[in-house]
Amino acid sequence: MRIICPIKRVPDTAAEKKLDPADRTVDREQSDPVLNANDEWSIEEAMRISERDGAEVIALCMGPDEAQSTIRKALSYGLDGAIQISDPALHGSDAVATARVLAAALRQEQFDLIIMGNQSSDARTMLVPALLAEFLDLPALTYARKLEIDGSTLTVQRESPSGHVVVQAQMPAVVSVVEAINEPRYPSFKGIMAAKSKPLDVRDLAAIGVDAADVGLEGSWTQVVDVVARPPKEPGKRVEDDGSGSVGAKALAEFLAERKFI
């Protein structure tokens, strides 16, 4: 079996975001980039399958040269290798353009399963898994909180707002995972050392047969009009309770009534 894990390099949530005034994109390299948290769960799930059933696990990342530190981080979990799609023309690609590129790269690969995070912490579109499946003409079992494999049949517990839905499809397929699916491991020292020498296959747009006119800031089907920092909030009111609870309760009820919630 061969499993592909698409991974994304994202600014750390805690980092201050800096905008590039030239093209209104976020200056990602200025914002402590890290491996997207949700991709740690997909990697963990892929590694568990690999350890149980035997599988080759490959990371796939669309990102600039600097993303190689993120890819090495992913490899330190014990993956077998990685593919990076890097091209200056990709800067500013939206979700559809990203999925188009990932799909083009995957058309050159043999694989049984694609496991990915359900959302990236920066763009957070939650679009890429379904878009990727559509471009590859594959079924997608998204928001998995449990994944079982029996022969070529995948059975997934799909997290719903009110519980879950049990769904099934045949491989090859796309699965996106939510946090509840597992508890990711920490990379071992051995894994970190081994990651340095794992094969990393870097391809540009020409190599995967994607026209630069279909991607990037100009080629994406959506465009950003402007980006501004969210205006700071006025400091709110604060009440100290006296330890009985009733002072705090009365004041809070008063606030709720003022705002017409009661």
Next chain:
Amino acid sequence: MGDILVLAEHDAGVPRRITGQLLTAARERGAGAVHAAVFGDKAAEGADRLGAHGAAKAFVWDSSEADAYVTEARTAALVAALQASGADVVLFSSEPFTTDVAARAAVRVNAGIITDAVDLEMDGDAVVATKAIFGGDMISRCRVRPGRPQFIGVKANAFTAQEAGGAPAEIVALDVQLDDTARRASVVDVVEQESGGRPEMTEASIIIAGGRGLGDAESFRLLEELADALGGAVGASRAATDAGWYPHQHQIGQTGKTVAPQLYLGAGISGAIQHRAGMQTSQAIAVINKDADAPIFSIADFGVVGDLHKVIPPLIEEIRKRRE
């Protein structure tokens, strides 16, 4: 031109609140006609009533097949509805399962797609969508490039539903032919947790969220009681879901759900950046925390420094009294 198709959400024929919100947004902003697409079991039952919110036509696929398969049966229906309606804008509810349907349909009709819009304005034929990015640190306005269908996902509670008193919508039954592709992922079972009649968290206009400060799973019953008194839903921090005190689908934050209710009331939550990333664009924020230095106070409109176990019971009493 510039007709808008609203992808309606309903429970066995009863339109969900988001449907009225989407129709209101479409009606108030669009220059052309507003139509609805309604799929699933009993879809036909309430579809004509969408006229009250301004839908001229309802394109209906009343079939249990919509829910027997994952995503792609509805994708085929959405493409059919779009073609039948002639609309070039689709408004859908920015919730996970529906977003999958919209994403696949967008690729099929070469549309641009934007999710999580909290406001919409028109610039000629283009819909300009406002959305929070980077966990609410930044606000961005974006649009689909001219010349393409526009798929826009809208967050619950971004708009207030208002009836327009229109005539019943004209029902147009869609003829949706499912091929093998649409049937390749199937639904085997649907498992619903006891909701206690509470609204779904991502749709609720009031959310009561609890964190590590609750101390145990049992204390979430207290939170549920408070939620019921206010007609709200219950949310949780990762510390609480990790501890198994509340199910993960209620987790708010970077790796959980992003919510923007009219009221977020957090108790025993410190307000870590990863939690704030999922709630800081809420319209009103109230908190109860015993630590006056907790970072959550910095984004609160109203804060009580106190013990939640002491404050919440009399708060429930007070709310009930005022509601009588």
